[in-house]
Amino acid sequence: MANSTETTETAPARASWSGKWGFILAAAASAVGLGNLWRFPYLAAKYGGGAFLITYIVLVVTFGFALMMAETALGRMTGQSAIGAFRSFGKKFTIIGILASAVPFIITPYYALIGGWVTKYMASYIVQPAEAIADGEFFGGFILQNAESYLWMFIFIACVVAVVAFGVKRGIERVNKVLMPALIIMAIIISIFALTLPGALDGLAYYLIPDFSKFSAELVVAAMGQMFFSLSLAMGIMITYGSYFSKKEDLEHSVRRIELFDTGIAILAGLMIIPAAVAVQGSGETVASTAGPGLMFGVLPQVFLGFGFAANIIGFLFFALVFFAALTSCISLFETLVSIVDDATNKGRKFAIMVCTVFLVIVATIVNLGYNELLSIDLMYSVFGIGEYQDSQLLDFFDFLSNTIMMPIVALLTCIFVGWIIKPKTLISEVKQSSKFTGEKLFVVMIKYIAPVFVVVILVAYVMNTAGIINL
């Protein structure tokens, strides 16, 4: 991920990015993944299409911008990863870094499970007719059936661990520079094709035109969690990325590029999936009531059928590109786990890789069990009493824990820390070392006042709504 030019500002010497574009590309490879392609479309479908889309975009350019600036500046200023960065301002702040670092431990196992689903689809398009994959029973049959879903998950995990263990990560990222544009081109082609399906234009309207009656506290909480997940915020990762960033480059410009790129791909993924889902299922309402983690896997194979004899090739190419996007993101997640364990144990990188692999295999297996052996367990419903999540699986629970509980808390603590303890001016002068800071006012107002108040209000509203105390 980083090239080996050493910076002089920090000791021990830290690798740094080869210029601004090195940082942008590496951050984009980490940011663009299943969050954009798999998670964003199903949330947008579930939460009323346009209403979700607009909320998401507003959050990205305000809250997301401020938080990403704060995290990267904090990293560049201290030259450290999350735990060290917070600790460098006083021992008692270490806890924020620890909480942030816990998030990738929750996300990586279920990320690997979905990575396994993608791997299975990629392989299926080589050996099975496209019609069989488009069959409504295909997805359910696969995830509920024990052996095979584990096999694909382990294959995906093996790819991730192999890349990290053999140190070929930079090679993969170089390949990714070609594959990412290919993914975009392919997604545009599929989107255009999907829009020709009968009924797809109603789906386009559902996706793009906000229906303000669909607004709810839950929608905003979901959009906020998605923003953290997709931009890799509130989990310490952007702090680490910032620490590799040269003191000479323009941080703000890079942050805006990453946001634009990441959000553009998410919007495109929605365009590819939501109109087609509405075309297949009849109405936005039906899509909203059934949309979940399986949306991409159910809808796209149906779209691919329309390509006739080329369906298998299109299906394979598409899932191969998604596989690479998921792989690079999961590599950066796994790398994060390894460096946290390495720093904490000091027993060397090999040992850390082993510990993280064992952790990943065990926890991912437990998450997968939630779809078969443990299907009857419903933690969201029985532990949290969240009725809307009745029939949810362990994956939903892990996802909820990271995106709805942990990340908002970490984001809130980061805002309080930057806004009120070290003060925004500390990071502003860090940013200004290398460039102007055109979003300075927005940054201060967001970090100090709006973002923390927003997180508290929206979480309280959400909890009260869920508990039935208010009705939003």
Ligand code: PFF
């Ligand atoms: N942002 C990635 C996605 O949207 O798929 C997920 C992710 C990747 C989070 C890498 C964190 C990370 F380090």
